[in-house]
Amino acid sequence: MSQAVESRTRIKSERYESGVIPYAKMGYWDPDYAVKDTDILALFRCTPQPGVDPVEAGAAIAGESSTATWTVVWTDLLTACDLYRAKAYRVDPVPSSPDTYFVYIAYDLDLFEEGSLANLTASIIGNVFGFKAVKALRLEDMRMPVALLKTYQGPATGLVVERERMDKFGRPMLGATVKPKLGLSGKNYGRVVFEGLKGGLDFLKDDENINSQPFMRYRERFLYSMEGVNHAAAMSGEVKGHYLNATGATMEDMYERADFCVTLGSVIVMIDLVIGYTAIQTMGKWSRSNDCILHLHRAGNSTYSRQKNHGMNFRVICKWMRMAGVDHIHAGTVVGKLEGDPLMIKGFYNTLLDFKSEINLPQGLFFAQDWASLRKCVPVASGGIHCGQMHQLIDYLGDDVVLQFGGGTIGHPDGIQAGATANRVALECMVLARNEGRDYIAQGPEILRDAAKTCGPLQTALDLWKDITFNYASTDTADFVETATANR
Amino acid sequence: MKLTQGAFSFLPDLTDEQITKQIQYALSKNWAVSVEFTDDPHPRNNYWEMWGLPLFDIKDPAAVLFEINMCKKAKPNYYVKVACFDNTRGIESCTLAFIVNRPAYEPGFRLVRQEVEGRRLVYTIEAYAPTLKPEGERY
Numbered sequence: 001m002s003q004a005v006e007s008r009t010r011i012k013s014e015r016y017e018s019g020v021i022p023y024a025k026m027g028y029w030d031p032d033y034a035v036k037d038t039d040i041l042a043l044f045r046c047t048p049q050p051g052v053d054p055v056e057a058g059a060a061i062a063g064e065s066s067t068a069t070w071t072v073v074w075t076d077l078l079t080a081c082d083l084y085r086a087k088a089y090r091v092d093p094v095p096s097s098p099d100t101y102f103v104y105i106a107y108d109l110d111l112f113e114e115g116s117l118a119n120l121t122a123s124i125i126g127n128v129f130g131f132k133a134v135k136a137l138r139l140e141d142m143r144m145p146v147a148l149l150k151t152y153q154g155p156a157t158g159l160v161v162e163r164e165r166m167d168k169f170g171r172p173m174l175g176a177t178v179k180p181k182l183g184l185s186g187k188n189y190g191r192v193v194f195e196g197l198k199g200g201l202d203f204l205k206d207d208e209n210i211n212s213q214p215f216m217r218y219r220e221r222f223l224y225s226m227e228g229v230n231h232a233a234a235m236s237g238e239v240k241g242h243y244l245n246a247t248g249a250t251m252e253d254m255y256e257r258a259d260f261c262v263t264l265g266s267v268i269v270m271i272d273l274v275i276g277y278t279a280i281q282t283m284g285k286w287s288r289s290n291d292c293i294l295h296l297h298r299a300g301n302s303t304y305s306r307q308k309n310h311g312m313n314f315r316v317i318c319k320w321m322r323m324a325g326v327d328h329i330h331a332g333t334v335v336g337k338l339e340g341d342p343l344m345i346k347g348f349y350n351t352l353l354d355f356k357s358e359i360n361l362p363q364g365l366f367f368a369q370d371w372a373s374l375r376k377c378v379p380v381a382s383g384g385i386h387c388g389q390m391h392q393l394i395d396y397l398g399d400d401v402v403l404q405f406g407g408g409t410i411g412h413p414d415g416i417q418a419g420a421t422a423n424r425v426a427l428e429c430m431v432l433a434r435n436e437g438r439d440y441i442a443q444g445p446e447i448l449r450d451a452a453k454t455c456g457p458l459q460t461a462l463d464l465w466k467d468i469t470f471n472y473a474s475t476d477t478a479d480f481v482e483t484a485t486a487n488r
Numbered sequence: 489m490k491l492t493q494g495a496f497s498f499l500p501d502l503t504d505e506q507i508t509k510q511i512q513y514a515l516s517k518n519w520a521v522s523v524e525f526t527d528d529p530h531p532r533n534n535y536w537e538m539w540g541l542p543l544f545d546i547k548d549p550a551a552v553l554f555e556i557n558m559c560k561k562a563k564p565n566y567y568v569k570v571a572c573f574d575n576t577r578g579i580e581s582c583t584l585a586f587i588v589n590r591p592a593y594e595p596g597f598r599l600v601r602q603e604v605e606g607r608r609l610v611y612t613i614e615a616y617a618p619t620l621k622p623e624g625e626r627y
Contacts, residue, residue, distance in 0.1 A: 160578075160579060160580070160581045163581065163582070164534075164581060164582070167493060167531065167534075167585075169495065169571070169572075169582045169583055169584055169585040170495040170572070170583060170584030170585060170586070171495045200492065200498055223607055223608070223609075226609075226611070227609070230599055230611035230613070231599055233531055233599075233613055234596075234597040234598060234599035234613045235489060235596065235597070236489075236491070236492045237489070237491040237492065237493060237529055237530075237531050237596065237597055238491075238492055238493055238531055239531045239532065263608075264608070265610075265611065355577065355578035373578075376578070421498065424498045425498045425499065428495065428496050428497075428498050428499050429499060431495060431496075432495075432496055432499065432506070432510070435509065435510055435513040435584075436506070436509040436510070436513070437509070437512075437513070451499070454500055455498075
């Protein structure tokens with residue numbers, strides 16, 4: 001017993017001897033792990049640094065997104081540490097993309113606080129994305145267990161109740177964003193709202209960067225917009241709405257704006273992804289308490305969702321936002337001006353609308369998902385779409401969507417009402433034809449031309465925009481189908 | 489004015505043949521078709537009168553069209569709509585609704601603006617026709 005106490009009590013087991021050992025050996029890799037129904041599952045698309053073993057990279061991701069740090073710590077032994085370690089349980093090479101791997105990771109339910117998206121995301125997209133051992137990393141999909149989903153409110157209103165409140169059944173809903181984005185006075189702004197709604201739209205929308213600027217403070221916009229909404233509702237006999245953007249610098253500002261919105265009798269309020277997950281969840285609860293539909297714009301998402309090799313897939317944002325409690329989210333158009341591979345977009349829509357989803361690799365759905373009765377979140381299609389594409393829009397996007405034609409309404413040569421009417425007639429004639437069993441995809445242009453015989457504004461719109469398409473290859477495509485875009 | 493509630497109000501009035509095709513579509517989806525009528529078409533009148541129960545057991549489009557036409561005949565100066573219901577879990581609501589009859593003259597609605605505190609207005613939508621008149625004497 002000549003040794004010092006420090007030497008005598010030093011941990012002798014290989015696993016806990018101080019120093020740096022591979023993550024896989026620390027217990028973050030378990031190819032035999034039996035996934036529990038209550039586990040949260042994540043799928044990462046991982047590009048390890050040259051020379052790094054993919055299994056070790058996968059284990060490192062599991063470690064860094066749960067309990068691990070870069071070296072062994074004895075304090076692990078004070079906990080039931082095996083439970084808290086996430087386990088990488090499967091590593092597959094990505095088809096036709098060399099040196100890239102799909103890593104499947106399971107997290108125990110108790111790693112996360114109930115009903116807190118901030119807590120969940122701090123783990124899953126925390127430090128790990130800056131980890132030097134991986135060159136690039138992308139979160140592709142997640143499976144949320146029913147046990148976790150039951151702790152989230154989900155959409156404040158949901159598709160079914162929104163349709164009942166709006167009295168719109170059997171067709172996509174129609175909207176438009178007020179343009180120009182910036183500079184209109186409150187009174188001129190309300191004019192655009194009124195004209196679009198009177199012409200036949202169900203909703204108009206504040207754009208993402210309209211908050212309460214010097215050229216138009218928010219109260220002015222809210223007051224005039226609601227005059228437009230109510231006036232158009234009286235003239236058409238329909239329920240109408242305008243997404244009043246309550247986004248502000250602080251939660252107090254947003255409460256003030258949202259409260260004013262509901263005081264004025266608006267059926268819908270709007271926020272933006274840039275306000276952050278906690279603020280979004282807060283507004284989800286506010287909206288449920290105030291009988292308001294909650295529209296979410298997605299500013300900023302393309303900074304991290306568009307490139308295949310790094311960031312996160314938008315379908316994960318869709319999942320999180322359905323949990324967080326929004327009723328609308330922009331989810332792509334396929335045919336418009338913004339990024340959108342048809343199968344990827346279908347996967348986003350299914351994520352927002354399904355009661356239960358099955359695995360569908362071409363759509364990028366890596367896990368089956370039971371939504372545990374969380375309400376359906378309505379996808380919004382916006383950006384460079386026009387009425388001449390109506391057959392394609394209905395084919396790709398279905399009925400459960402808000403189709404938003406901004407330029408496609410306000411840019412009509414005969415005015416905003418004419419633009420709105422053209423869109424409404426195009427929509428109704430195409431839904432009618434589809435229901436009749438016609439081959440509306442092939443006959444789309446003919447169906448539109450026929451409808452235009454009794455609708456001058458539609459004829460004008462078809463003539464003006466007949467050649468407008470946005471045929472660029474998508475950057476975010478599935479790894480499991482042949483697509484026009486090479487995997488990079 | 490033309491009341492534009494329902495899925496096809498911006499199109500010319502539907503013919504019997506067109507209505508039949510929509511009914512066929514609904515029946516192919518296993519939806520129950522309901523016929524409803526009203527002379528109070530306020531946008532927030534959620535409960536039009538039902539022309540009997542939704543036709544849960546009827547699978548023949550001609551039989552559905554018969555009920556629609558009976559309703560139209562009995563209520564010529566009313567709004568009549570067809571509403572379809574889907575009882576699939578996760579939907580359990582109306583999935584298609586369209587107007588199949590309207591009064592000969594549609595006077596529409598006026599917007600009543602009540603000035604309250606500040607610049608705020610309280611809006612009320614009021615149908616011209618039903619004002620002060622009882623049901624059945626409005627159009």
